[in-house]
Structures are given as C-alpha cells and as structure tokens.
Amino acid sequence: MWQPNKLEAERVERITELEARGIDPFPRRVRRTHSAAQAIAAYEAAEPAGAEAAQSTAVIVCGRVRRVNLKGKISFMHIEDESGRVQLMLRVNDLGEATYDLIKDKLIDTDDFVEAAGTMMRTKAGEISVLVREFTLLAKSLSPLPVVKQQVQDDGTVVEYGEFSDVEQRYRQRYADLAVNREVRDVFLKRAQVLRAIRRFMDNEGFLEVETPVLQPVYGGAAARPFTTHHNQLKQDLYLRISFELYLKRLLVGGYDAVYEIGRDFRNEGVSFKHNPEFTMMEFYKAYIDYTGVMDITERMLASVARDVLGGTQIVYQGQTIELAPSWTRLTMREAIRQFAEIDYMDYPDAASLEAAIRANGDSVAPGLPWGKLVGHLFETHVESKLIQPTFIIDYPRDISPFAKKVDYDDLHVERFEFYIAGMEMGNAFTELNDPRDQEQRFIEMAKLYKTGADDETPLDEDYLRAMRYGMPPNGGWGMGIDRLVMLLTDQRTIRDVLLYPHLREEK
C-alpha cells in the first residue's frame, strides 16, 4: 500500500486542483511532430535563409519537464525526450491567463510530461527554444525523481550538481536511474548497438542464427550448477540451460554448416562484479574449421564490432588502452604459467605432485583437486589479471575439457582456447570433439572425476551421443559472455551496470 510522503502528497493535491480546473492529468491524445533534437535541427536548417524564415518553423514537442524557471509573467522550461532537451519559452501573452496560471500556480511539476506547440526561436542568451503558443499536460508525475541539475560549460561539457548514486536504489529502481542519469541510458543504447554489430558480422560470415531450448531435461556443455524447475502437467523436472553447446552441435549433424545463438544462460552460483545468475551468452559452431580458424573469427569479430560501435579498434577500459585489432598474442597455457608463475606444470604430470609444487610455491589450494583444476588454479592466481591486451591462451588440460579434441603432441592437452581482455575471461572455444566413442569415454571420465551432485557435474547426454553417431563434421566451437564484452566497450566496471535489471535479493 502506497504511503505518499509529503512531496508526493502535494502532487496528489495538485491533481485534484487540475481536475477542478477541468484539466485531465492523463489525457489520451498527443500531437507530437518533432523530437527535441529534430526541432532544434529544423531551426538550424532554416536559419541560413534568415531569422524570419527560421522563426516560422512550427513544431509540437513532447517530453519530461526537467527544469522550470518561473519568473513572473515569463517562464522557461527544459523538456527532455530520448533525443535530448529543448527549452520552452512561455509567456502569459502567448498562452493566455488560464493556461499560464497552471505554471504560475505551480500545478506543473518537474518530472511531468508535457506537450508544447509553437514556433522555433533563439533567446537573447542564444539558446534555440520553442516559443510556446499551446501548452498541455500529458502525464502527471506523483513521485519526484532525484534532483540532478546540470550546467553546460562554455566548452560544452556538462557539470552535474546533485546526483542519484545510491547503487542499491539505482538497481532496484532502474527506471529512476535511467530517467535521471543520461550516461546510464547511453550504456544500454550502446549495448543494443553491440548486439546489432555482432549479428551483422555473423550474417556476413554466413552463419545462421538459431534458437534452442532454455528448459532442458539434461543440462550440459559447461561446468556449472543449474537452476531446476518442474513442468506440472508433464510431471517432468527440467533445468534452465547453463550453455547452448550440445543443442547447437546437434544442428551440425543436421546439415547446417555454421550456426550461432545469442541468449540467456542461467548458472546457480555466486554473484560478483562479473557474474550474474542469468547472463547473455553467445555461441557459434562452424564446420570444417579447427580452433585456429575460430581464433581468426574471434579477432575479426571483436575488431569489427568495436569499429561499428566505437568507430575504431582502440578502446580505453578503466584507464587502460587496449588494441582489439588482429593479431592477438597466442600463448599456450603451459607457457603462460611458466612465464607468470615460474612453474612448468609438465614437471608435475600428476595431481599429487602438482599440488605439492603449488604449495611449495607459497599458494594455498584446496586439497584433492584434479590435475587440470590445479593448472587452472595456477592460471587464475598468477596469469589471468595480467592479460590486459587481448590474448588467446591455448591448449588446456584434457581432464577439464570434455568436449575438445586432443592435441597431436601429447595426451594431457586439448585444442581449446580462452581469450582474455582487460584481465577478464571473455570466451572459450575448442576444436570440437566429434568422435562419439571418445565423447562417451569423456562423459564417463568426468563422472568419475566429479561426484554426482558436485557443482560442476557433467551429466551424460545419451541423445547427444546418438546424434554424434550419425556423423558430425569436424568443427570449431566458441562461446563468449556478451555482458562482459559490453562492459569492455562501455568502460563499465561491473556487470550490474550493463544489465538493466541485475539480480538483487528480494526487497523487504
């Protein structure tokens, strides 16, 4: 039940007063002809032909009132729509007493939506404005938005006074955050541009965009704990997907050469500045290439997206300049760890000796981890955060990579890479395993390695094996966290700032 505070109660009273004056605070019809930016552009376009021509530019603009400057018988307002702001000049002589009194009696609040019909002009101070002849309330605001005043400096930069910065409130009430903080709106505009740029690139590369089930009877394709749910009528337990991998690769069996999907994954794990329980994943699978071909696509894709969205391949993330243009550094996992941790894990080819070596090196590590996880631990503690420029880390331990083909030079590694930018893992890819007998063996090994019910249990997917038995072309597969890419391209420090509604606990 809504308990209006004092400021809100004042606005509720104004609705009563408006209605008493015969004014509908939430009318149905709107007559907008120009966005704020279009109105200003129309004036600028007409100006070279002379002031008289420019001042005959008739517009009807609509937007949210962001500033009211009531000074007696003349008033100024700034209204804002998605395109930007435009100033209204309102005079009692032009509007008539009855309409002007709405402003004078303060029945129009900051945050209300209004419509203004008039002609364009330039004020003495030089601001292009609408000289308003008809002024209409479009929608009343009952709760005041946080006050953020802006001053435009001579050099065009905007200085803000007052702010809405409490992160909890910003996330819980994202609508207020967006309404008040222009730069937040810009992040999500850019996010949409990133997705468009990716799809454009994939189209040009000949990929087919597909959609596969979110509700899966058997989850798989990644090491993560799933969310579970239940279909009542079918009496069937289901999992929210943790990856698209197994469903997409079945499509290569079906005869598509190159497919991709962009969609939501769900992982029932910790929340952090780079983890949200639901996040946007992209995966692609392409027949007749191996992981070197996938690396090639990765470099070209990110460079292309950066060019489309930012106009160039050089970006600045949290103060660090990063060059996304090909070719990126390629480093084997073994070489990377040798460089940064000064351990050659191949000197310790079993879990027991590697664990001892890690301890001797001064690191603490959970006891009893499989060999591949120990290698991963070394990588995460010593290497990951140092990979600022785009880097492919290639050739991963076999025992933590159940869907990748073995390398040709030993039995411990597979053709897998992850790519890192700004110290963050951005994605993961393999030369995909397509031998059904080997794949079945890997499922069995994983089951031995990770107990049933463990966070990263990899259940055996019989139908996936059945598909593979029909023959799967050799292929390269790839996955990338879209949210992290958006963080990178919009210079945001946390995943919460690139998600419109990041996950929060229930409000009490």
Place this chain on the structure above:
RNA sequence: GGCCCUGUAGCUCAACGGCAGAGCAGUUGACUCUUAAUCAAUUGGUUGUAGGUUCAAAUCCUACCAGGGUCACCA
C-alpha cells in the same frame, strides 16, 4: 557461506555518548530573455529493523535485513 565496510530528510552528505544539521528540491512571496536563474521567508526525521548497555544512543554491544568489497566457488 567466511571476513571487512556501509545504511541519517525526496536526493547528496554532516553530526561519532550530551538539544539530529547543511546544500539541493519542496512550500510562501517578488520578477516578461532565464538557464545550477536570482532575492526574501519557510516546512521537512520511528537515524535500515528488533533488542541490550547507559542518567543519556544516530554514535557503544548483540541479532537480523539490505547493498558494496573481498575470499571461497565459478564463466
């Protein structure tokens, strides 16, 4: 889940054991080219919740709630 930090007016913040304050906005008034408008006056609080210590608690203690950071876990 462990540890650390934070929670005070609509927003941003002070007060750190002794009367809970400021700026912004809000309210009232003045102003027909203002733009962080200005000038004058003025309202506004269950200090996250529940207990406890104390003559006295926003302040100290305990538990809980929420957010952030970090470690664990993961992508």
